[in-house]
Amino acid sequence: MTLPSWQSENLGSMARTALWLLQVVGVDGTFTKVELREAFPDVAQIDRRLRDLRDHGWKIDTSRDDPTLTQQEQRFVAAGAEVWLPGKAKAPKHKASITAAQRAKILAADSYMCRACGVAAGELYEDSITPAVLNIARRKVLLPDGSTDYQTVTECKRCGAGGSERTVELAQVLAQVNALAPMERQVLTAWIEADQRTLGPLEKAWGVYRSLPENARKAVAAALAGDND
Numbered sequence: 001m002t003l004p005s006w007q008s009e010n011l012g013s014m015a016r017t018a019l020w021l022l023q024v025v026g027v028d029g030t031f032t033k034v035e036l037r038e039a040f041p042d043v044a045q046i047d048r049r050l051r052d053l054r055d056h057g058w059k060i061d062t063s064r065d066d067p068t069l070t071q072q073e074q075r076f077v078a079a080g081a082e083v084w085l086p087g088k089a090k091a092p093k094h095k096a097s098i099t100a101a102q103r104a105k106i107l108a109a110d111s112y113m114c115r116a117c118g119v120a121a122g123e124l125y126e127d128s129i130t131p132a133v134l135n136i137a138r139r140k141v142l143l144p145d146g147s148t149d150y151q152t153v154t155e156c157k158r159c160g161a162g163g164s165e166r167t168v169e170l171a172q173v174l175a176q177v178n179a180l181a182p183m184e185r186q187v188l189t190a191w192i193e194a195d196q197r198t199l200g201p202l203e204k205a206w207g208v209y210r211s212l213p214e215n216a217r218k219a220v221a222a223a224l225a226g227d228n229d
């Protein structure tokens, strides 16, 4: 089958990018963002089209995937869906519906509760007589390497209301976690292991301190200040 030209005006910019990779770069060839932009001077967000191709199974490595590449270089490793054919550029994989078996597996992994508010299936909300209904939602997850993944999460009908697609910026979350002090990281690790916010020695000490009479509170504060001398 003859491929259309990557310069074809009738195609969308993602399809043209795919054909440019095949016809100009070639499988296993490397290219830079500058070369990509020079090939498509009329397309404003050509980098984004390249990322969209990854959602369609196109494998494009950066220096993070392949240490032999320089920071500017990317390698076209393998072609994915034939996005220049009518219909193939649509229906990305995240639109596929999930099976009953997949649903059961996701619910089990999420401990049968809404990951946003913690309500369990059939449980009543505190402020209502309506029992909670759990759904499986899809989240667009931006991975640290710039590619996009679609991941599922259990969510109750109320938390999922609104319906607009929510995006998780994983790199931002990882940066926040990495910025924590060693003791904070230990506490967070314990919460993650328990899958709930448990009371550590610090919270317990605070709980006891807060309920103390004034003089006893002063004694605790003085003991702490004494530690610092």
Ligand SMILES: [Zn+2]
Pocket (backbone or CB within 6 Å): 114, 115, 116, 117, 118, 119, 155, 156, 157, 158, 159, 160
């Ligand atoms: Zn909820």
